[in-house]
Amino acid sequence: MGIHLSIRMLSKLLILLLCHLVVANFVDSLQQLSCHAEERSALLQFKESFIIDKSASRSKGAYPKVSSWKPTAGGNSSCCSWDGVECDKMTGHVIGLDLSSSYLYGSFDSNSSLFSLVHLQRLSLSDNDFIYSQIPSSIRNFPSLTHLDLSASFFSGQVPSEVSHLSKLTYLNLRCNILEIETSPDNPQRLLKLQPSDMSSLVQNLTSLETLDLSFINISSIILVSLTNLSFLTQLALKKCDLFGEFPVKIFSLPNLEVLNVRYNQDLIGYLPEFNRSSHVVSLKVGFTSFFGTIPSSIEKLNALQKLDVAQCNFSNSLVPSALGNLRQLTYLDISASRFGGPIPDSLANLTQLTVFRAGTNSLTGPIPSWLGNFTKLVYLQFSFNHLNGSIPASFSNLINLKILCLQSNNLSGVVEFQMFQKQQNLYQLQLSSNNFEFVTGSNIMNAAIPQFTVLALRLCNLKEFPYFLQNQKKLKRLDLADNKISGEVPNWMWNLSKETLVLLDISGNLFSGELPAVIPWVNLLSLRLSNNIFHGRLPIPPPSLLEYGANNNKFTGEISPLLCNMNSLLYLDLSTNNLNGTLPPCLGNFSEGLLLLLLGSNSFYGMMPQPFNNRSSLRMIDVSQNQLQGQLPRSLANCVMLEYLVLSNNQFSDDFPIWLGTLQELKLLAMRHNGFNGVIGQSRTNVDFIKLRILDLSYNNFRGEIPPLFPDIAVNMSTYMQAQVQYVITDIYLTRNVSYSITLAIKGLDLHYSKILEGFAAIDISSNKFEGKIPEFIGNLTELRSLNISNNILTGSIPSSLGKLTNLESLDLSQNKLSGQIPQQLTQLSFLGTFSVSHNNLIGPIPQGTQLTSFNSTSYEGNPGLCGDPLPNKCGNQEAPQQPFSTEEDSDSGSSRTLEYDLIFGLAGVGSGLVVGVVLANVVITRRQEWFLKIVGMVRLMIWKKVE
Numbered sequence: 007m008g009i010h011l012s013i014r015m016l017s018k019l020l021i022l023l024l025c026h027l028v029v030a031n032f033v034d035s036l037q038q039l040s041c042h043a044e045e046r047s048a049l050l051q052f053k054e055s056f057i058i059d060k061s062a063s064r065s066k067g068a069y070p071k072v073s074s075w076k077p078t079a080g081g082n083s084s085c086c087s088w089d090g091v092e093c094d095k096m097t098g099h100v101i102g103l104d105l106s107s108s109y110l111y112g113s114f115d116s117n118s119s120l121f122s123l124v125h126l127q128r129l130s131l132s133d134n135d136f137i138y139s140q141i142p143s144s145i146r147n148f149p150s151l152t153h154l155d156l157s158a159s160f161f162s163g164q165v166p167s168e169v170s171h172l173s174k175l176t177y178l179n180l181r182c183n184i185l186e187i188e189t190s191p192d193n194p195q196r197l198l199k200l201q202p203s204d205m206s207s208l209v210q211n212l213t214s215l216e217t218l219d220l221s222f223i224n225i226s227s228i229i230l231v232s233l234t235n236l237s238f239l240t241q242l243a244l245k246k247c248d249l250f251g252e253f254p255v256k257i258f259s260l261p262n263l264e265v266l267n268v269r270y271n272q273d274l275i276g277y278l279p280e281f282n283r284s285s286h287v288v289s290l291k292v293g294f295t296s297f298f299g300t301i302p303s304s305i306e307k308l309n310a311l312q313k314l315d316v317a318q319c320n321f322s323n324s325l326v327p328s329a330l331g332n333l334r335q336l337t338y339l340d341i342s343a344s345r346f347g348g349p350i351p352d353s354l355a356n357l358t359q360l361t362v363f364r365a366g367t368n369s370l371t372g373p374i375p376s377w378l379g380n381f382t383k384l385v386y387l388q389f390s391f392n393h394l395n396g397s398i399p400a401s402f403s404n405l406i407n408l409k410i411l412c413l414q415s416n417n418l419s420g421v422v423e424f425q426m427f428q429k430q431q432n433l434y435q436l437q438l439s440s441n442n443f444e445f446v447t448g449s450n451i452m453n454a455a456i457p458q459f460t461v462l463a464l465r466l467c468n469l470k471e472f473p474y475f476l477q478n479q480k481k482l483k484r485l486d487l488a489d490n491k492i493s494g495e496v497p498n499w500m501w502n503l504s505k506e507t508l509v510l511l512d513i514s515g516n517l518f519s520g521e522l523p524a525v526i527p528w529v530n531l532l533s534l535r536l537s538n539n540i541f542h543g544r545l546p547i548p549p550p551s552l553l554e555y556g557a558n559n560n561k562f563t564g565e566i567s568p569l570l571c572n573m574n575s576l577l578y579l580d581l582s583t584n585n586l587n588g589t590l591p592p593c594l595g596n597f598s599e600g601l602l603l604l605l606l607g608s609n610s611f612y613g614m615m616p617q618p619f620n621n622r623s624s625l626r627m628i629d630v631s632q633n634q635l636q637g638q639l640p641r642s643l644a645n646c647v648m649l650e651y652l653v654l655s656n657n658q659f660s661d662d663f664p665i666w667l668g669t670l671q672e673l674k675l676l677a678m679r680h681n682g683f684n685g686v687i688g689q690s691r692t693n694v695d696f697i698k699l700r701i702l703d704l705s706y707n708n709f710r711g712e713i714p715p716l717f718p719d720i721a722v723n724m725s726t727y728m729q730a731q732v733q734y735v736i737t738d739i740y741l742t743r744n745v746s747y748s749i750t751l752a753i754k755g756l757d758l759h760y761s762k763i764l765e766g767f768a769a770i771d772i773s774s775n776k777f778e779g780k781i782p783e784f785i786g787n788l789t790e791l792r793s794l795n796i797s798n799n800i801l802t803g804s805i806p807s808s809l810g811k812l813t814n815l816e817s818l819d820l821s822q823n824k825l826s827g828q829i830p831q832q833l834t835q836l837s838f839l840g841t842f843s844v845s846h847n848n849l850i851g852p853i854p855q856g857t858q859l860t861s862f863n864s865t866s867y868e869g870n871p872g873l874c875g876d877p878l879p880n881k882c883g884n885q886e887a888p889q890q891p892f893s894t895e896e897d898s899d900s901g902s903s904r905t906l907e908y909d910l911i912f913g914l915a916g917v918g919s920g921l922v923v924g925v926v927l928a929n930v931v932i933t934r935r936q937e938w939f940l941k942i943v944g945m946v947r948l949m950i951w952k953k954v955e
C-alpha cells in the first residue's frame with residue numbers, strides 16, 4: 007500500500023508540472039500587412055464569442071491576447087498585427103493563430119466564425135477553458151493545417167474523426183484535457199476519448215507527424231504497430247491512454263525519435279531494446295507500465311539522454327544498473343518501485359546534472375553515498391521506503407537547491423541536527439519519518455534562516471520536545487510529529503502557526519498532556535490526530551472542514567458537544583477510550599453523510615443510541631462497545647446499507663434480536679455480547695438475510711429458544727483483511743487510513759481478541775445464553791467456521807456428526823450444556839482444533855482414541871461421568887475405544903508435536919508514505935504446515951501441544 011501511495015503522490019506532482027507549465031508556444035511575428043476584411047471580422051466575432059476570465063488559463067505567462075484586437079479599422083489597423091495572429095506575407099490571409107494561455111472562457115462549436123479562416127496552417131488554443139466543448143468537426147475546414155494544439159483546454163467527448171483528415175499535420179497535441187479530482191489525484195478524469203478505429207486512421211493518414219501527443223485521452227485500445235510507420239516522429243507521448251498489448255519495439259528505432267512517453271499504461275507490455283549510439287533519445291519514460299525484461303547496459307549508449315523514467319515496471323534487474331552512471335547528461339532519473347536491491351552504486355557518482363533523483367520504494371541497502379553532496383543541482387531527492395542505513399552524509403549541506411527531501415522509512419540513524427538544513431533555503435518538504443534518527447532541533451537557530459516548510463514529517467524521530475523552529479512557520483500544510491516522546495503541553499504559539507494553510511496535524515503517540523483550546527484554530531484543517539496521548543479536559547471542536555478526527559486513547563472528559571455535528575464533511579471519528587460521558591448527541595446518526603467510521607467505544611456514554619440514521623448514511627463501522635448505553639436499538643440502523651461492522655458489546659441494551667438488520671447486505675460482523683438482549687430469535691429468515699455475516703457474537707445475553715439459522719452457508723474466502731479505509735487528498739498529498747476490524751471472542755473461558763481479521767475468518771459465539779433444543783444440523787454446513795462457541799446454554803440431544811465437516815475449526819466449545827450420547831467419531835476430522843471442550847454435559851462412551859482429540863487436557867472432558875478413555879483417568883473397560891479410521895501418516899510423524907501459539911500482538915503500523923496508521927494490527931497467520939498464531943487479550947501466552955496431522 008505504502009508503495010503505491012508515494013508513487014501516486016509523485017504522479018500528482020508530475021501531472022501538475024506537465025499540464026500546467028508546458029504550454030506550447032510558437033512564435034508569432036508582428037506583420038504590417040493589411041488583412042482581409044472578412045477574416046478580420048471572423049476574428050472579431052471569434053473574440054466576441056468568449057469572455058475573458060483569468061481562471062481559464064493556468065500558465066504563468068498567460069494574458070488576454072485578444073484584448074488588443076480592436077474593430078476600429080483606422081487605416082493601418084491590420085488584423086495581421088494583432089497579438090497571436092500571423093498572416094501570409096504574400097496573400098495576407100491569416101495562416102497562424104496562437105491564442106494559447108489567453109484567458110478564453112466559453113463554448114466553442116462547429117459554427118464558430120473561426121472556421122472561415124480556411125487558410126490556417128497553425129492553430130494553438132491550449133490552456134484556455136472551453137467548458138467541455140467537443141472538438142468541432144469543422145476542423146476539417148483547415149486542410150492546410152500543419153500545427154494543431156488543443157491541449158489543456160477542457161475539451162471533452164469524442165475526438166472527431168475529421169482530425170485524421172488533416173493529412174498535412176506535423177504537430178498534433180491534444181494532451182491534458184482533464185479534470186483533476188480531489189479524491190483521486192493519481193487518476194484525473196480524462197475528458198477526451200478516441201475511438202480505436204479513429205486512432206488507427208489518424209496514424210495511417212497523418213504520416214507527416216513529427217509530434218504526436220495524445221496523453222490523457224482515453225483510447226482503450228491495443229497499441230498500434232503502424233505507429234512505427236510515422237518515420238518523422240520526434241516526439242511521441244501517449245501517457246495514460248489505457249493502451250494495452252505489446253509495445254512495438256521498432257518505435258525505439260524511429261530515426262528521429264527524441265521523446266517517448268508512455269507512462270501510466272499499466273497493461274502495456276514491452277521491453278527495452280539493445281540501444282546504439284545513433285539514437286537521439288532525450289527523454290525516455292516508460293514508468294508505470296508492464297515493461298519487463300532488463301534495463302540493458304547498452305542504455306549507456308544513449309548519450310543525449312536527459313530524462314529516464316523506468317519506475318514501477320516489471321524489470322528484473324536485481325541491482326540498480328551501474329551503466330546508468332554513464333548517462334552524464336541525465337537531469338531526471340526515476341527508478342522508484344523497481345525492486346532494486348543492493349547499495350546505490352558508486353558508478354552513479356558522475357550524474358552531477360541531476361535535478362530529480364527518485365529511487366524510493368526499492369530494497370536498497372547500505373549507506374547514502376556522500377558523493378551525492380556533489381549533485382548541487384538536485385531539487386528533488388527521494389530515497390524513501392528502502393533499507394538504507396548509516397547517517398545522512400554531512401555533504402548534504404551542499405545541496406543548496408534542494409526543495410524536496412524524502413528519506414522516510416529506512417534504517418537510517420544518527421543525530422540529525424536541524425541546523426544542517428539551514429543552508430537549504432528552498433527546502434519546503436522534509437520527510438525523515440520512521441528511521442532511527444535522533445532529530446535535534448536546538449534552540450539557538452536564527453528564525454530568519456529557517457526555510458518555510460509545507461511538509462514536515464518527523465514521525466518516530468525521537469523528538470523529546472516540541473520543535474522550537476516551528477514557531478515562524480507560515481505555510482505548513484502537513485505537520486507530522488507522531489510517535490515521538492514529546493511531553494508536556496502543546497506550546498501556546500503552536501495555535502497560531504500556519505493558520506490558513508495547515509491541513510494535517512498529527513501529534514498522536516506522544517506524551518502530550520494538558521487541556522486543548524475549546525476550538526481548534528486551523529480553518530482549513532482536514533485531519534487532526536491527537537490519539538494516544540494523555541490530554542484531558544474537554545474535547546476540542548475542530549473546524550467544519552475536518553475529514554478525520556482521531557482523539558482516542560486520551561483522558562478527555564465531559565460530554566460530546568453538539569457543535570461537533572457541524573463537521574459535516576467528516577469521514578472518520580474515533581473518540582474511543584476516553585472518559586467521555588453524557589448522552590450521545592442526536593445528530594451523531596446523520597451529521598455527515600460521508601461518515602464511514604464512528605468509533606465511540608470504551609467511554610461512559612449512557613442513554614439511548616442516537617437516531618435517526620438516515621438512508622444516505624455511508625457508515626461502514628460503528629463501535630459503541632464498553633459504555634452504558636441502554637434501551638432499544640434505533641430501527642433506523644437498518645438504513646445504514648453500507649454497514650459492515652457493528653459492535654454493541656458491553657452495554658446495557660435490552661431489546662429483541664435485531665432481525666431487521668438482516669437486510670444489510672454488507673454486514674460482516676455483529677457483536678452484541680454482554681448486554682440484556684433477550685427473547686427468541688425468529689426462524690423466519692429468508693435466504694437473503696445476513697448474507698455476508700461472518701462473525702456473530704451473541705454471548706452473555708438472555709436469548710432463549712432454538713439456535714437461529716443466522717449464518718449464510720455461502721463460502722466466501724478472500725485473503726484480504728476486513729478493514730475499512732478512509733482515503734482523501736490534501737492538495738498534492740494522498741492520505742489513507744486503514745482501520746482493521748477487531749473483535750473479542752470467548753474461547754475456552756478466555757477472551758480472544760482478534761485484532762486483525764482475515765476476510766475468510768468466520769466465527770459464532772452464542773455462549774452464556776439460554777438457547778435450548780438440539781444443535782441444529784445446518785451448523786455442519788458452515789464450513790468456513792474457525793471458531794464455534796455454544797457453551798453455557800441448555801442444549802440437549804447428541805453432538806451432530808455433521809460438525810465433523812467443519813474442517814477449518816480451530817476452536818470448538820460445547821461445554822456446560824445438557825448434551826448426551828457419544829462423541830461422534832467424525833470430530834476426529836477436525837485436524838486444526840487448538841481448543842476443544844465438551845466438559846460438563848452428559849456425554850457417555852469412549853473418547854475417540856489415537857487422534858488429536860486425546861491430546862487435549864482432561865479438563866476438556868471433565869464433568870461427563872459417562873465418558874472414558876484417554877485423556878481421562880478412567881479406562882473404558884471392555885468397551886473397545888474406536889480407532890482413528892483415517893490417515894495413518896499421523897502416527898508415523900508423531901515424534902514432532904506442533905506448537906499452537908496464541909500470541910497477542912497489539913501494535914501500530916504505519917503504512918504508506920508514513921502517513922497512514924493501522925489502528926490495532928496483528929496477524930492471524932493460519933499457515934497449516936506451520937505454527938498457528940491467534941491473539942488473546944492481555945499479554946497472555948499459551949502453549950498448547952498438538953499433534954501433526
Ligand SMILES: *[C@@H]1O[C@H](CO)[C@@H](O)[C@H](O)[C@H]1NC(C)=O
Nearest residue numbers: 170171172173207208210211
Ligand atoms: C485520410 O484523409 C482523407 C482526406 O484527406 C480522407 O478522405 C480519408 O477518409 C482519410 N482516411 C482515413 C483512414 O481516415
Ligand SMILES: *[C@@H]1O[C@H](CO)[C@@H](O)[C@H](O)[C@H]1NC(C)=O
Nearest residue numbers: 331332352353354355356357
Ligand atoms: C567520473 O568521471 C571521471 C572523469 O571522466 C572518471 O575518471 C571517473 O572514473 C568517473 N567516475 C565514475 C564513478 O564513473
Ligand SMILES: *[C@@H]1O[C@H](CO)[C@@H](O)[C@H](O)[C@H]1NC(C)=O
Nearest residue numbers: 354355356358376377379380
Ligand atoms: C565530489 O566532490 C569532491 C570535492 O568537492 C571531490 O573531491 C570528489 O572527487 C567528488 N566526487 C565525485 C565522485 O565526483
Ligand SMILES: *[C@@H]1O[C@H](CO)[C@@H](O)[C@H](O)[C@H]1NC(C)=O
Nearest residue numbers: 563564565585586587588610
Ligand atoms: C461527566 O464527566 C464530568 C467530568 O468528568 C463529571 O463532572 C460529571 O459528573 C460526569 N457526569 C456524569 C453524569 O457522570
Ligand SMILES: *[C@@H]1O[C@H](CO)[C@@H](O)[C@H](O)[C@H]1NC(C)=O
Nearest residue numbers: 719782783784785786787788
Ligand atoms: C447442507 O448443505 C447441503 C448441500 O448443499 C444441503 O443439501 C443441505 O440441505 C444443507 N443442510 C442444512 C441443514 O442446511
